[in-house]
Amino acid sequence: MTASDLSVLPISIGFGLATEPFADTADEAFFFPSDQHLRALEFMGHSLWTRSRLGVVTADHGCGKSLLIKRLLKDLDERVTVASVQREHIGPREFLLEILRQFGFALGDDDKTDRRRLLERFLAHQAGTGRLCLLIVENAQSMHPSVLEELRCLAAIEHDGVRVLKMLLLGQPALNLVLESPRMVELMSGNVSRFSLSAFSEDQTAAYVAHRLRAAGAPNPDALMPSVLLPQIHACSLGVPANINKLCTRAFVHAREEGASLVTESALDKAIEDLGWMRRRLRLENAVLEQVASLGSSPSQGKLVITMQGEPEREVLLKSDRMLVGRGEEADVRIDSVFISRYHALIVRDGNRDLLLDLGSTNGLLVNSRRILRRALRHRDLIQVGPARVMYINEQANSVQPDSGETLLLARPGLPAAAGDEEPSTLLAFGRLDPSA
DSSP: HHHHHHHHHHHHTTTOSOTTSSSSSOGGGOOOOOOOHHHHHHHHHHHOOOSSSEEEEEETTTSSSHHHHHHHEEEEEEEETEEEEEESSSOHHHHHHHHHHHTOOOOOOOOOOOOOHHHHHHHHHHHTTOOOEEEEEEEEGOHHHHHHHHHHHHTTEETEEEEEEEEEEETTTHHHHHHGGGGGHHHHHSSEEEEOOOOOOOOHHHHHHHHHHHHTTTTTTGGGSSSHHHHHHHHHHHHHHHHHHHHHHHHHHHHHHHTTTSHHHHHHHHHHHHHGGGGOOEEEEEEHHHHHHHHHHHOOOOEEEEOOOOOEEEEEOHHHHHEEEEEEEEEEEEEEOSOOTTTEEEEEETEEEEEEOOOSSSSSSETTTTTEEEEOOOTTEEEEETTEEEEEEEEEGGGOOOOOEEHHHOOOOOOOOOOOOOOOTTTTTTTTTTTTT
């Protein structure tokens, strides 16, 4: 069988999975309840069951708006009559016809009925019986102005002085510009709520990949998609679920072509090249790891002394070239706290230095009261990781060359200096400490 034949096989074949892990599916088991998706569902429910008449949800393409609609509709009962329009390129008469058909009317394309008048009578009757009517419009930012005008007219329909049609408009961020145009003033007046659905953070990306693999039958997701690859997946996918699905699918295809039992770094690299996302790749950690691989010296061994309130002090020896800090079970330095990201930080041995790298954590790293993204650790550096205080112990660390790539997170003026960096010649330049300035 050739490589091209392999590429069309389901990726579940060869990896012990029951089904495709990253396919576009409405299967409940694959729904990932991220914080922002749960809040979006709550927002849509609030728009439906309160006096609010219009709710607007915006997100970049691929963030899961359509899946949220499916989840919302699944939980509705007979008290709600729903019409959902997804077609972007549709005229005003076809738009009204689509709504009527979804409300249960059997009308042909050439029917001459006054469609707006028919909708008005139907909505008034439903309101008189105590039923809610909900109109969901997806990709609303791409609708023709004449269709948006029909939306404005439908939103104005009243029964006994009360607006009778609930609306949910979903689209990309450009929808906000459309709704703020002068022709939409009447539609947007009154009680209108908006919700912006964001992409996944790095932690959420890792949790999403693990969730999809478990739903597909993987007992140990890390055995198929190693945790060290997940920062790269997040960076290249931008945290967008649809992009994550594409990238992971391609990575599994290449892993199978290699004959590997898991996704390798080379398989992920090929998948990134397939999708043309090379410019999004993470650079810093790869460069550091290449330096580590090329070193043949035997550096001194440091250790971490970890203290947390209510727990005994413990020590962790930095015995390997890479030490993952986080709350996940796979972490070498595990700190069990909701304030710690699953993949929070990485300590990488670079010659005689230990480099501390923030892996894009939610709450960041403080070293000697200053937030950093990268630092060559020095003896008795105090690292604050959530509720944990971590002391770095290595007397030989102060004799090594300073790290010219040390990176701070830009902050307010007057930020205190880290231990050993009090020299007046040290400048903060574009987020980096430049000792040569």
